[in-house]
Amino acid sequence: MSHHIGAEPGQIAETVLMPGDPLRAKWIAETFLEGAECYSTVRNMFGFTGQYKGHRISIQGSGMGMPSASIYTHELLAEYGVKTIVRVGSAGSIQDDVNVRDVVIGIGAATDSSMNTNRFAGQLSYAPVADYGLLSAAAEIAAGREGTTHVGQILSSDVFYGDSLDTYKKAAEYGVLAVEMEAAALYTLAAKFKARALTICTISDHIFKNEALPADQRERTFGDMVEIALEAVTR
Template sequence: MTAHISAQPGDIAETVLMPGDPLRAKWIAETYLTDPVCYSSVRNMYGFTGDYRGHRISVQGSGMGMPSASIYTHELLAEYGVKTVVRVGSAGAITERLALRDVVAGIGAASDSNMNRIRFDGIVDYAPVADFGLLRDAVDVAAEQGVTAHVGQLLSSDVFYTDRPDMYQRLAGYGVLAVEMEAAAMYTLAAKFGARALALVTISDHLVHETHLSSEERQSSFAEMVEIALAAVTR
């Protein structure tokens, strides 16, 4: 067991879906997995393992923000032999190219965090990117399901309530599609441990139009994204 995950060796599958919300992890497990077993509830950050169409899959909550996501991603990859992590969460659109409910596959993740600057002694601006094969599978699956998956760069921010909304406009001008809070850390750790990572996010808030989905709409939109993720990791 690790400090934050109470699983025993072998309890966790090599492929893990990672929503931020632990209750969302519970919902995914109970909705999509056959015979899901809860392997951890430390700090109420639930983790489950079950079967999805003949494939062993785990779902682990990551919490909000890169510090929390880094803890769970690191322990999964370093201590439990996980080979594939897929973030399934929400994001805020910062460009007119997107609408509410759209699905975005993050090819890379810019960040305002100092985590990688510290990691590389301030010498290198490391560019965290997704696993290309996993990204391609997700986009192909989305097309097969009649869903347009927008592929582009995300912003992984340390700040939810920003004092610099003008920065979003500048980033959008450089092709960044949406802002979220975890992908850059997950991509970096996957690279460190030789694993695959992808962030799939649903647009729940539009920061240009100042609109957002209701809780009911978030639930239905989230399901579409989860189904793409599950199909992609089991191809």
């Protein structure tokens, strides 16, 4: 039994969707899974396992930021035998043509975090990337649905309330689509444990335009992202 999840062996499926918000994990489980059962309430970071179209799927909250997401990702991969993790969360756009409500699928995750610098003792600028099979499946599924989807580079930041937007502006110049806070850690740990990982985000706000998705519209829009993820992992 792990320190932070606390599930018994066999309670967690080999495929996990991982939102940051534990209440969103609960909503996903109750909305999309059949027979969902809660396997963890440790620190109120809920985890559920149920069925989606005959496939066993777990939903596990990760908390905000790479330190928290790393804890849950590590325990899922190292202690529960999870083989696939798809992060489903929100992101802030830094491109003019990536708008609120759009979906972004992350090929790779640049980061301003020192986590990988420390991991590789400053000797390697590691480039964390998604699993190609999951990426291509999600992109194909999204292309057949209504709404706008972008596939490209994202930025995993350690800072939510920063003093300057200069780093984001520079990242945008180099083609980064959006900023979130977990993908780089997820992709790195998945590579270490030879697992599959993908990040799919709904654009909840635009960092440079001061636009944000109203709270009453988030569930419907986030639901589109979750369906793309579920269809991709069960293909």
